Amino acid sequence: MPSSDRQQAFRAGILACLPLSPGVMLFGMVCGAAAAAAGLTPGQSFALSWLVFAGSSQIVATQLFAAGAPGWVIVLTGWVVNLRFMMYSATLAQHFRGTTRLERWLAGYLLTDQAFAVTLARVLDGRKDIPWFFLGIAATLWVFWQVASLAGIFLGARVPASWSIDFVVALTFIGVLAPLLRNRAMAAAAAAGGLTSVYLVLPLKLNLMAAALIGAAVGIAMETGMKQGKRKR
Amino acid sequence: MADIAIWGVIAALGTATFATRLSFLALLGEGELPVWLRHVLHYVPPAILAAIVAPQLLAGAPGLAATLDGPRTAAALAGLAVALVTRSTFATIAVGMAVLWGLTLL
Numbered sequence: 444m445p446s447s448d449r450q451q452a453f454r455a456g457i458l459a460c461l462p463l464s465p466g467v468m469l470f471g472m473v474c475g476a477a478a479a480a481a482g483l484t485p486g487q488s489f490a491l492s493w494l495v496f497a498g499s500s501q502i503v504a505t506q507l508f509a510a511g512a513p514g515w516v517i518v519l520t521g522w523v524v525n526l527r528f529m530m531y532s533a534t535l536a537q538h539f540r541g542t543t544r545l546e547r548w549l550a551g552y553l554l555t556d557q558a559f560a561v562t563l564a565r566v567l568d569g570r571k572d573i574p575w576f577f578l579g580i581a582a583t584l585w586v587f588w589q590v591a592s593l594a595g596i597f598l599g600a601r602v603p604a605s606w607s608i609d610f611v612v613a614l615t616f617i618g619v620l621a622p623l624l625r626n627r628a629m630a631a632a633a634a635a636g637g638l639t640s641v642y643l644v645l646p647l648k649l650n651l652m653a654a655a656l657i658g659a660a661v662g663i664a665m666e667t668g669m670k671q672g673k674r675k676r
Numbered sequence: 677m678a679d680i681a682i683w684g685v686i687a688a689l690g691t692a693t694f695a696t697r698l699s700f701l702a703l704l705g706e707g708e709l710p711v712w713l714r715h716v717l718h719y720v721p722p723a724i725l726a727a728i729v730a731p732q733l734l735a736g737a738p739g740l741a742a743t744l745d746g747p748r749t750a751a752a753l754a755g756l757a758v759a760l761v762t763r764s765t766f767a768t769i770a771v772g773m774a775v776l777w778g779l780t781l782l
Contacts, residue, residue, distance in 0.1 A: 466765040487682055494690030503728060504689060514677065514685045522692045524724055530717045533700040533709050540704060551698030610748065610776055611769055613732040614755045618768035620725040621759030629722050636723030637730035651727050658723020663715050 452572035456579020459565075463557050464587050466618070471591025473611045474501045476599025481509035485596050492592035496585065497555065499619070500524040502612055503651065512648035520651045531559040538566060538573040546574055553581035556619070628669060632662030751776035 471492070478488035478501065491501050504521040512520075531554055539547055558581035565576055602608050624630045636658030640650045643657075677685075700709075709717070733752045734745055755772030762768070 466769075469766070469769060483682065484679075487686060490683070490686050490690075494686055495693050496690075497693060499725065499728070500689070500693065504685070506728075508677065508682070508685075511677070514681055514688075517685050518688045518692065521689045522696070523720065525693045525696055526717055527721050528693070528697040529699050530709070530714070532697055536700040536704055539701060547701045547704070548698060551701045552694060554697040554701075607773075607776055607780070610732070610751065611773065613729050613748075613752060614769045614772040615765060616725050616729045617752060617755045617772070618759045618765035620722060620729065621756060621768070622763050623722045623725070624760070629719070632719040633722035633726035637726035640727035641730050641734060651724060654727030655720050655724040658727065659716050659719040662719030662723065666715070 448572060449575045452575035453579035455572075456576040456581070457583045459561050459576070460558075460580045460583040460587075463561070463584070466615075467557065467584055467587050468591040469611065470498050470615050471588045472595035472599070473608070473615065474498050474505070475592035475595025476602070476608070477502060477505045477595075477612065479596045479599050481505045483508065488596045489589075489592060493589060495521070495525075496552070496588065497525050497528075499616065502616075507648055507651075510648050516647050516649060516652070520648075523652060523655050527556075528554055531556075534563070535559065535573075535577065542574045546578065550574065550577060550581065553578070553585055555581065555584055558584055628662045628665040631665040632658040635661035747776055747779035750779060 475488055475492060478491050479485065483491070483505070491504065495501050495504070500521045503524050504517050507517045507520060532551065535550065535554070539550065542550075558577060561580055562573060562577045566573060570576070599608075620633060624633060636654040639654035639657045643650055643653055645653055729752070733749050734743060751772045754775040755768045758771045759765075759768040
């Protein structure tokens with residue numbers, strides 16, 4: 444691709460990112476503030492933000508740090524939250540043929556839910572300038588995220604507890620969860636996951652791991668059941 | 677946890693996450709996800725997101741002692757309704773927080 448086309452795609456990516464920025468900034472600030480409140484040093488909190496660079500996983504790790512979970516449980520649970528990226532990676536790779544290794548590694552590092560979702564919409568529009576469009580949106584989101592994290596780390600402690608700002612985390616997750624509830628199987632997976640994490644008390648804070656596995660199993664069973672039900676009719 | 681152990685956990689989680697993201701991009705889509713893995717990956721996000729949220733909407737310790745927390749549960753349901761209709765995280769947060777603040781101030 445000529446470099447002017449690349450620049451154009453990159454710029455289109457930056458523009459496409461702007462409508463998402465308020466939500467991303469708010470989530471980033473909450474993640475930064477939560478890490479600092481859990482007792483991580485500012486350096487550790489910021490490292491979480493640029494090394495892991497995935498809000499849900501950062502929040503899970505933060506909560507487990509605060510709860511005194513063992514290190515291996517934190518790594519395992521935080522990683523399970525990020526397994527979905529493998530699916531995104533597989534989809535995105537089909538549109539990254541002909542790119543350099545550096546471009547692919549950058550794209551891998553910068554891969555997020557939002558960047559993937561917006562890029563997928565462009566794929567469905569039939570556009571061919573996917574790699575640099577993706578890099579434009581993903582790099583911009585990265586900058587917004589890091590700035591917001593720093594703001595959260597250093598300003599979070601000044602927000603009075605009576606504002607219940609911690610509840611923003613729960614609402615953010617609800618906002619991410621709702622679009623996934625497209626059918627009964629997905630809803631069943633979510634319901635099973637939620638119930639498991641509340642009612643199944645496991646040592647070492649393994650509840651979330653168990654909830655992810657049980658929820659996935661219920662979703663798959665439901666999907667299989669729905670397919671068989673259709674076949675019988 | 678010791679300071680050095682915290683750094684180790686952050687580095688390990690960061691590395692595992694990067695490897696997961698890079699996986700198929702590095703292979704340039706040469707590999708294919710097995711169907712069973714695709715299924716698991718499809719259903720893990722709703723399960724784990726709900727698992728993270730659910731305890732925060734209740735009062736009391738997890739387990740059979742957990743009960744509904746009036747304002748938080750109501751604010752979460754309002755947020756869920758907004759999220760389902762608008763699909764906007766920002767609107768979800770705005771409405772949910774407004775309901776929570778309104779109910780706790782009353």
